[in-house]
Amino acid sequence: MSDGVTQASDIAITSADLGVWDDHMLVLAAEAQLPIHFASGVSALSTRAGQACAALADVMINGLSQDRVRRLSLLSPYLTEALPADWMKGIPTEAGLFEPEHWARSLEPLRRADGSSIAGTLMPVLLDLDVGPGAAVKLGETLLRGKSLGLWREALRLGPAAAMEMTLTSLRIADESDPANNVVWARAADLVGAPRPHMRLLGLSSRSWPRADGVDPLLPDHVLSEHDLVDLSRLEHDRLAFEVLVGHPASRATLSRSRRSVEGAFLAKSALVQRKVTERPRSRTRTPEHAFSEGDRLLARTEDALDLPRMQSVTVCWTDWTHRLEPTPHDGGFRKDHPAVIRALRMPQSATSLRRLLRDPLGFVWARALGMTAPELAVEPLQLDPVTFGDLVHELLRLAVERIEPTPGLVGATPEEIDNALDAAARDVAERWPLTQAVPPRLLWLDTIEEARRRARRGLTIDARFGPGTRSFSEVPFGTANRLVSVPSPGTNAKRS
Numbered sequence: 001m002s003d004g005v006t007q008a009s010d011i012a013i014t015s016a017d018l019g020v021w022d023d024h025m026l027v028l029a030a031e032a033q034l035p036i037h038f039a040s041g042v043s044a045l046s047t048r049a050g051q052a053c054a055a056l057a058d059v060m061i062n063g064l065s066q067d068r069v070r071r072l073s074l075l076s077p078y079l080t081e082a083l084p085a086d087w088m089k090g091i092p093t094e095a096g097l098f099e100p101e102h103w104a105r106s107l108e109p110l111r112r113a114d115g116s117s118i119a120g121t122l123m124p125v126l127l128d129l130d131v132g133p134g135a136a137v138k139l140g141e142t143l144l145r146g147k148s149l150g151l152w153r154e155a156l157r158l159g160p161a162a163a164m165e166m167t168l169t170s171l172r173i174a175d176e177s178d179p180a181n182n183v184v185w186a187r188a189a190d191l192v193g194a195p196r197p198h199m200r201l202l203g204l205s206s207r208s209w210p211r212a213d214g215v216d217p218l219l220p221d222h223v224l225s226e227h228d229l230v231d232l233s234r235l236e237h238d239r240l241a242f243e244v245l246v247g248h249p250a251s252r253a254t255l256s257r258s259r260r261s262v263e264g265a266f267l268a269k270s271a272l273v274q275r276k277v278t279e280r281p282r283s284r285t286r287t288p289e290h291a292f293s294e295g296d297r298l299l300a301r302t303e304d305a306l307d308l309p310r311m312q313s314v315t316v317c318w319t320d321w322t323h324r325l326e327p328t329p330h331d332g333g334f335r336k337d338h339p340a341v342i343r344a345l346r347m348p349q350s351a352t353s354l355r356r357l358l359r360d361p362l363g364f365v366w367a368r369a370l371g372m373t374a375p376e377l378a379v380e381p382l383q384l385d386p387v388t389f390g391d392l393v394h395e396l397l398r399l400a401v402e403r404i405e406p407t408p409g410l411v412g413a414t415p416e417e418i419d420n421a422l423d424a425a426a427r428d429v430a431e432r433w434p435l436t437q438a439v440p441p442r443l444l445w446l447d448t449i450e451e452a453r454r455r456a457r458r459g460l461t462i463d464a465r466f467g468p469g470t471r472s473f474s475e476v477p478f479g480t481a482n483r484l485v486s487v488p489s490p491g492t493n494a495k496r497s
Contacts, residue, residue, distance in 0.1 A: 002290050008035045012184040012196040014245070016209040016238045021202060025185055031293045037179040039186035041172035049147035050168065051075055053155065056143055057164040059129050060136060066097045069126070077145040082121050096438035100130050106435050136161035147173075188241040195248040204257040205267040210238030242272050332362040344369040381440055384448060388437075392429065392448070396456040399425035410460065418460055426453050 001008060015021055018040060026046055029036040044050035052075040059068045070088060073079045091097075091106050103126050107119035125142065128135045140152040151171055159167040184196065188209075191199070203209050213233045232240065246253045255277065257269055291297030298305040305311050320328035327333060334341065347368070349357070357364040366372040384392065400421040404413050413421075426449050439445045 006198060008183045009181055010197045012186065012191055012199045013202065014186055014188045014191045014199060015202040016188050016211055016241070017203075018185070018187055020208075028292070029185075031295070035177070035182040037177045037182035037184050038175040039179065039184055039190055041174045043169075044151050044171035044173050045168060047147070047173060048075065049151055050171070050173070052077070052144060052148040053151050053168055054165070056139060056152070057168060060133060060139060061162065061165060063132075064098055064100065064103065064126060064130060066091070066093070066095055069097070069103075072143070076143040077148065078143045079122075079125070083118060087118050087122075092436050094437045095435050097434070098438075099434070099442070100126050102434045105431075133161035133164070136164065188245060189237060192241050192244045195245055195251045197251055198254075199245055199251055200254045200256060201242070201245065202256050204255050204270040204273055206270055207261075207267065209242065209270050209272065210235045239272065332365060334365070338369075340369040341365060381438055382444060383440055389448070389452065392433075392452045393455050393459075395429055396422060396425045396452055397459060399428060400456065400460065415461070418457065422453050422457055422460075425456075426450075 001011070013025075013036075018025075022038075022040075022043065023046070025036070026038070026042060028034075045054055052072075055068070055072040055075045059065075059072050062068065066088075073083060073087070087110065090110055095102070095106065097103050097106060100123070104119060104123060107122060108117070110118045125139075128139055128142070136156060140149060140156070144152050151168070151173075154171060155164055155167040158170075184191070188201070201209075211234055213235050245251070246255075255273055257273075258267055259281075261267055287300045288296065291300060298308075306315070317330040320330045344365070353364065353368060356367065400418070401410060403421040403424060404410050404417065408414075408417060410418075430446070430449055433439055434445075440448060
């Protein structure tokens, strides 16, 4: 097309099977902005309407979670209209929210700009989603509109609601572009009836074209031969389509094949091209004659890339960091006594944050002062990892000690008082933790809390060497002049638990 003479309507790209190429062709066509008509239609999941159906099916089948509901709220026509864009701003990204009760407690404090409750809009939808595939029809009618609702109804017609995720992958949408004015991307069997002056045949390797005949698992050949049902087998169809396209007198066909598979295995050329043909190997790293896209142009022509302001900024930053010892504008300087930095330094510091402060001050400012951390959307675990389980035991110890101290005190408390403090701490953690981080399913979560409670009780009762009047602390603050705590020497009446 770059010669200015060849029109898009004179070009066709084809293969025996488009399945392995289809998604790549869709992305490349959009990136290069080429006028390509998909004769077999485009995958429904490549459109926003299809993604809305996929998001709804994901929540409906796999259950509630924060990341699934976030995705659905961005794609569902109903939720995008009914909820403000930042409606989840007050919910921690680490919270799992795998049950409707967790959502109800998290959403209750949130309000819209007009003062109405977000929970009043969202909770009925979440309760229907928690029902699962049994509410598929109602969910589709409520949350979807237009094309997405049509795809949802079609998927329910083709298969059960429980298999919605698989059904959606098979749906295709007709390409609305005009094939008479565009490059055609079509199967070889479809292109046989209307060859074009310039055709490119892809995938001419021994495994892809012609395709071997497979045995039907439902009706194998020893029961009924395929030749008794169809005139031509798949292998013969592929061979005939190749001969028609290559032999068309008014067309010029360019054959293409890969020398390696995705796994790196060597691929022999197809038996259809064993005759003498002129092969020109094309290296993946070669400089192309014509840039396919903007990214391709900048990668092949470094002088064009270096002229871009953003590339120049990156180059200067890298030079400052690697070759200059004095402070530069790229070192993240800030004014003295900056409020954000002061606030970060006054926060309780862990060993990790202290190590980062000493070794990487700029990283400390990014992470602690500016909060520049990637959100980690929770996945429902079957058990807590050792670090998180240790945090759980520590939290039970902290809450129990705070309830007991200073009266009657850990040393003077009876076993019943310790058990009551731990029971109250366990109830508080059981309700609060699911709203801030991912926890196992309910039965496993309750069993995890019971195990943590048992270990916390052992930690509170195993040491009986301290006399009356001993104070216990779950944490000792340090780092500021008015909060310094002296560490007692052996023999003094103090203990840190």
